[in-house]
Each structure stands twice: as C-alpha cells, then as structure tokens.
Amino acid sequence: MTDEAWLREVPDDRPTVAVFEGLTMYLTEEEGKRLIQRITGRFPSGQLLFDCCGSLGIRLQKCVPAVRNAGATLHWGLDDPYELESWHDGLTCLDTVRSVDIPGLEKMPASGRMSMKVMAHLPGFRAMGRILRYRF
Template sequence: MAPVRLSAQAETLLITLYSRALDSRSPEPVLGDPAAAEAVHRIDYDFSRLQIGTDEVVGTALRSRPLDAWTRRFLDRHPDAVVLHLGCGLDDRYGRVQPGSGTDWYEIDLPEVIELRCELYGEQGDRKLVAAPATGTAALDAVPEDRPTLVVAEGVLFYLAAREVRELVTALAQRIGRGELVFDAVTPLGKRLIGRGAAVSATGAVLGWALRDPRALPSWHPRLRLLEENRIMTPAARRRMSAPYRRASALPPLRRMVRVLRYGIG
C-alpha cells in the first residue's frame, strides 16, 4: 500500500477521493467513479479520521458532475483541445471523460501529490504530469496559444489566498487564446462552515478565497465572461441529503454557498 505523506493543503485531496469512493459504492451513485474506490484500497491512510458522512459524499459528487459534463462538452466541440487539470490530486477525471487522441491533457499538482499519483497509477503515457503548484506558470509555459484550452480546477481555488486566485485567473486570461475556465467556489458563509467541518479540520488545512458574486470575476480581465452557473443544491439533490441538512439548506444563503462556474476566455 502507498503511504501518505502530504502537507495539510494537499491532504484535502483525500476528502474528495474518499467521498467519491463512498459514492461509487452506494446503490444509486451520483457520479459513479470506481477508480476512486480502487485508489482508496491502495492507500495507507486512516480515512475514518475525516468523518465523512452522506452529506459530504453527495455534495462532492454533485460538485464533480457538472465539471465532468462541461469538460465533455468542450472536448466534443474541440477534439484538438488542451486541458489543464489544476490541482488534479488523485482524481481520474480523464478516465471518466475519455478524451480522444487529439487532446493534450495535463495533470498539474504539487510535487508530493504527483509522486503519490505515480506510485498509485504508474506510468500515464496518455497524460502529461506537471509537478508544480496551481499558481505557478510551469503548465502555462507549455500551452500553445493557438489551440482551444480548457482549465479545470476542482477543490483547489478556495484553498488559495485571494491574491493568488486573482493572479492565476488573470494569467490564464492573458495566456489562453480561446477557451474556458471551470471551477468550484464557496461564498464567505461556505468558507466558514466548510472550513470548520470535521474533514477539513482533520487535515489542518485552512480555506482562503471566497467568491460572493460570480459576476465579479470578469472585472479582473476584459477577456473573461461568465457563461454558466450551477448551484449544486437543487431540490433533487436535497432529497439525497440527511434530514438536518435538508432543513438547513432550505435557507437561500446555505443553498448558494457552493457554486460550480464556467467562464469563457477570449
């Protein structure tokens, strides 16, 4: 089994991984990611310390599902695209999406995460691995400006400082000739509640950036535009949650505290 030696921020990838694994084992999975369950079995880590319950499992899957759907749609329109999977963790989005041979796919994360990924999955000849922080320019330097580019960042940006997020988004808008940026974000309320939750607290990680209004991002750079917003807490989603969560999420601020967003670049 692969031992886990990760910094606090990197350790949060195990929250997402284990939530997907539990979802895949449920009778009616939301996402359905058997690769996550296989990875969990091969990792030497006490996942019980994260105290992940039904609400985290369903919420994580609901957050991932639109990002997968938007990725498929982008690749359907642009089979020759470049995909930057920022903060990839141990996610098998590539396996779920199944891009064609014309796609260049970059898995980007901290060196410690890429090392663990290689230990678990071995050679990944169909993907380019970049051991670098999401805020760095190592991946951007390799991206051709004349090809459509999709940037996917799940469970990443809200662990960065607000200044880092703005610098990263601005750099992407300046570098990418045409493409899209898709990611999840939390409101200030979401930052407080999720940051105090058992899973994040167990890792010692601290949430940073919060987005109050998705319409604010295009003011950072003229080449950015908001295309789509997915508020994951729909009535159908609430029915899959625990009774206390269903009651709490009836309040609009709690329904809106996690968003999945799609922006155009160019």
C-alpha cells in the same frame, strides 16, 4: 498552481479549457485572481470550469469534518461570480450552479441529501458552494 512555470509548458496556440476542482478555496483571492489572469491571458480563447466556496463557507470551515480532519485552511470566499468578469477583457460567466442544485444529488447517501435539502432552504447557506463556467 500558483507557481508561474507550469503554464508556460502548455501549448498556447489553440482554444483551451481549464478545469480546476477543489482548488480556488485553498488560494487567497489574490492568488486566484492571478491564476485566472494568467490562464485567460495566455490562450487565444477558452473556458474556465471550477468550483468555489462562498464567504459563509469560509467562516464556517471548521464545522466541515473533511476540512477539519485534513487540517486544511480555506481562504477565498466568492459570493458574486460575476465580479470576476472585470478581471480580464471578455471574461464572461456562462453558468453558475449552486451545490444544493447540482443534478445527481439524489444519488448521495441519505445524510448528505438531507443536509443539502436543509441548506437549500436557508438564505446564506444555499450559496455556500457553486460550480462556475466562464468563457474568455
């Protein structure tokens, strides 16, 4: 994703939606910024849909079994989704949904539902993850 070549193979003559799930937190902020600027700079218009991790999530990453067990390291914590609007002319945040508010949480196993409920009541924790949508 941070490599420059792949994007040149995507046709650039039409509105384009870029979806990247579970990626931004693995990038540094500079890599994420560069990726977003390359996408928004290539296509005439479109939308970006992706999830992000807040800075508290980055600080507490080793408490998350999936991250710990994978031996992964998360880097980029994004607390203010509107900050990205200055990264490209016309980039506009359309939706920001906190992970604790995502529709369908009732389908999670009881332990997951419980954690989400607890996190939703703790300032700081309730914004640990978000799903974002932008237009450009």
